[in-house]
Amino acid sequence: MADINVKINGIAVSVPKGSTILEAAHAAGVEIPTLCYMKEINEIGACRICMVEANEGRGFRLVAACVYPVTEGMEVLTNSPKVLESRKKTVELILSTHDKKCLSCVRSGNCELQKLANDLGVENSDTFAGEMVEHEVDDSAVHMYRDNNKCILCRRCVAVCGKTQGVGVIGANERGFVTTIASAFDMGLGETSCVACGQCIAVCPVGALSEKEYIDDVFAAIADPSKRVIVQTAPAVRAALGEEFGYEIGTNVEGKMAASLRRLGFDDVFDTDWAADLTIMEEATEFMDRFKNGGKLPLITSCSPGWVKYCEHYFPEMTENLSSCKSPHQMLGAIAKTYYAEKIGVKAEDIVVVSVMPCTAKKFEIGRNDQNAAGVPDVDYVLTTRELARMIRRAGLNFRAMPDEDFDNPLGLSAGAGDIFGATGGVMEAALRTAACWLTGEDKVIEFTEVRGTDGIKRKTYNVAGTEIKVAVASGLANAKELLKSVQNGEEVHFIEIMGCPGGCVNGGGQPQQPASVRNFADLRELRAKALYDEDAAKELRLSHQNADVQKLYEEFLGEPNSHKAHELLHTTYVKRSIN
């Protein structure tokens, strides 16, 4: 496509046709601040922070850089006095309706509004003080708070909930000054068919949306001498935690993370990746069984609790297609409180399992039925990646100075197949690797690269040992919906992987919040996934069924995959829910 020539603050730059002023300025090394804008997700030009002066031959006027396309010969001023004054006023107006208790806000130091106020030189946050609309904090959901007193109505949450996730349980209600982001009839989020994915929290620029925090509870458990406190970390956590400590996006900080956890006082530092390998044993077996014996197909993965809840609300007729496997961290919790408890001679009641997850739906998942193999909950607390970072800061650990350490055994060893669970397509590839070995009877690592990548829906037919297996992978629930509708309309698929969050767990709702200025020019999904695929590629052990500790678990405790005991401990049930 032909390039367009524009001048940004007098500097000539050529950008592809169709570029916005924001993109052209980025190309010229100028970052125009934004609040509401999220590329392809929320292009509504509403907040007016990104105003610049543009001249298309009829004189300079203020336009919204985020959505205004460049035209040939356009001149743009991104920091004229008029522009800066406009932006400052916009921030001052937003501040006049914003709960400014910044010191006690979870986003303090990481708040896009706070940064703007600071960058733009707002000296008086009460310039436009006036009436404010008061809201009750919505704490009805298991996994999060919604505090509309801090909401700035950028609608990023509305866009991800409705467009990206196809859920749409929050939106703008009323109009004008009293416009409020809420649910129908002001229902609490917990009363709605919210799937707890937490994508809204991940994109919120301020502290209006936040996970329910369990840091104090975990510190208390660690301090309790009668408790054996086990921590496990999901694959995606190591791919993003570093961002909280100044590492580049996509840096794998597995070693420093394990070291930090140990220094926080956890008794055992286990790896959910180990349980991912275990999941593959169960799920691949389940698939082969259904595939060979005329069971319900397509089999759909059940690792993502946001997806599972979505399925229960929106596709209740398809819950039988869900794999009965618990998600990996639940499996680890179950094994920790049975097999491992036996090994170390501690009662299940005295073990506290803490899962560090890139996910907020996991906070919901631990309270589900049939997630208590030992008669007590498999997992006691779920912390998000963000909460772990806060915990590390609170404990005063110098993360960057940590040595690289390993996980503890026997629930710490993992194959590369388990590591890639954190990226969309990873579960599918891990399962296919093992299934292919089992079908061919030959242990050979095959890379199923077609199911990798950030496309919303990926489809592929594989010929494995003479058997045609049709697989599909979807991430992001709007994509899942599209795929499932197609399946309901007759598309033949045997095995489907669905992850609730776009790009999979690496882009989960519990991951570090990156400001719009980063999100709009970097693909978090891709960068973080790369860390996991690199880890897999670098490993000797890349097949789940070759994980020696998993094999030992079957030998010593479970018997066969899908055995009666395995079913009791590692599988679960689903319910049908309504849409609200």
Added chain:
Amino acid sequence: MKSLDEIKVIRDEMAAELLTRDESTEANGTKYRKHVLICGGTGCTSSGSAAIEKALAEELAKNNLTDVQIVKTGCFGLCALGPIMIVYPEGAFYSMVKSEDIAEIVSTHLVEGGQPVARLLYQETVTEDGIKSLNDTAFYSKQHRVALRNCGAINPECIDEYIGKDGYQALAKVLKEMTPEDVIQTILDSGLRGRGGGGFPTGMKWKLARNIVPDADQKYVCCNADEGDPGAFMDRSVLEGDPHVVLEAMAIAGYAIGATQGYIYVRAEYPIAVDRLRIAIAQAREYGVLGKNIFGTGFDFDIDLRLGAGAFVCGEETALMTSIEGNRGEPRPRPPFPAEKGLFGKPTILNNVETYANIPQIILNGAEWFAGMGTEKSKGTKVFALGGKINNTGLVEVPMGTTLRTVVEEIGGGIPNGKKFKAAQTGGPSGGCIAADNIDIPIDYDNLIAIGSMMGSGGLIVMDEDNCMVDIAKFFLEFTVDESCGKCTPCRIGTKRMYEMLDKITKGQATLEDIDKLEELCYYIKANSLCGLGQTAPNPVLSTLKNFREEYIAHVVDKKCPAGVCKDLLQYSIDAEKCIGCGMCARQCPASAISKTDYVAPGHKLPSLAIDTDKCVKCGACMPTCKFKAISKG
């Protein structure tokens, strides 16, 4: 389904019958001896025209007068005199008609050889030697009716009457004789600009929509009938009085840009207009002037109605389209403009009712005819809804370039009660106030913008010395705050803060710095808002600040409201010299703020009274009770 030839037969027959309603021409061999036109517009319906119509029908039946036709029309324009009834061929104009008078009108006037009941006629039309034509009255003589030409002249529920006024001939001409490019060129040459707000050249809009997306699989023609300016009712009157003109014009637009589907987005608050549009669409489909293969030319075009649901912002083009799509009526950023990506993402044109009402006339009479009216950059006529402190409240259509003085003093009949003209507000919440020193400026798009107002859709509210300009600005801001969609920051929060500052001023709590801050905020909101609503919301404040700054200052510095409107700044007092102590005022006072002395020694006068300002609620109830005009406010 009617062929073009059949339509022409209907036209000729109806045109002959309609001559009865033309005082200057003798009609021969018509079906009806008399045509009684009763206004069925919203104004007259509110004041009871339906009852009058019923009474008249009964009375005619009683007298067996089958050769008198009752025609329920749209608005005549003189709403202040409603209900209105006019009898042709003589053109006798009855105003403020009451049901009780109908029997007399029938027995004296409508019977064979009868004469008008002079005492019930609009007095301005009564002359010594009989009655004069309505067209010669002050209200009508300066008007020039193009958009309104059929309003009040035909039965809007009868397609034949519209056809009798050359209806659908423009569509026929376009389809049979013109290329789409010809049509667009004609509209361009006419100089017609959008009557709804900004005044964008209509032909340009059409041209863009025709060409910008060459391979569009669908395009749309939309009509903005979501007239939301408080005090404006031009579009409603056209829809109520002449709905077919809009349908015809939209079909012409469809042909010009290559669209086959139209939508009319009309306010649900206009039930009569909605009904008449429904009837008109059904008739047009029946006659085949809407639907498939119109006039056998292969051109398809149909129209659906969509009702607004009470959101002023939906008058903004992108918000209107978002609303038709079934969403909250929130505007979208432009570009992309609707001509490229409009309704359902397809190229779309949107014009308002009055704009469309000009189109068939331009096609039939030619671009030069239209361009011959008006000023250099504003061609044709403009309809205004006159309201506020003016004698002839109603609807007027004047050539562009007519002065405000002509409209107010001549057509509008001046200000009631001998009060002084203070300002006229045009453009509703988007417009501004024109002060007395600009009363002789010719009204057109550019002049109004130059003096800080805008044409808007044509509401024209007259204010006299009793109106406080700060209060008026506050009124409009309250409206805007209420109607802001809440999407963009400047409008959602900024207008609210403006309102609060104005409120402070009217309560005497503001400082001079607040006025500067208010003004700065105004300019910020204008430049930064997402859509036209926000971009124009400060106009009422800016124009009053410009023209009536001293009034703001009086509120702030002197803590006085010169017009005596802002309650918090009022003080009622009794002039001891004039007061005779009768106590009439004390009896009316709801707050017992005035106490009367009941006993007085014989031979002594009653002492004068005083108002306890702590107790006074400033309701003003005392003032009219005083026969001696001893009570004043200020």
Added chain:
Amino acid sequence: MGAKTKKTVPFRGTPEQEAQLRAVIAEHKDEQGALMPVLQKAQDIYGYLPIEVQKIISDEMDIPMEKIYGVVTFYAQFSLFPKGKYNISVCLGTACYVKGSGDLYEKLKEILGIDGGECTEDGKFSLEACRCIGACGLAPVLTINEDVYGRLGVDDLADILAKYE
């Protein structure tokens, strides 16, 4: 949270009303942008749009209920609450306002003891402000159901209300 603070009456929808609503939805289902016409007709059927009605529309049209609620609360003409037997609507358009309709509105609130958008406890009167109804020649104007009253003063109100007792 406006919806929570206002009292509302129990839902008394009939099977006939529901059948009507479902028929309306079926008729419009395949139309582009059908939500607004469906909501308007639903309000015609029920008089207002309570959660029970919005739920049916949401399920039948496969539109999230929050989206419907967002639309309903955006437009002034949609109501979440039933109207009184007599609905009083005071025009606050410019023409009426400059002639004192604001005072009429305030006085009515005082007489009826309710706020705008509310209904008296006995279900008799509800009060709302409206934008220009185009009867500017009669300013100030109010309507009670279909009846229009114009050229009013505050003192006329008691007599007018008495007609509906």
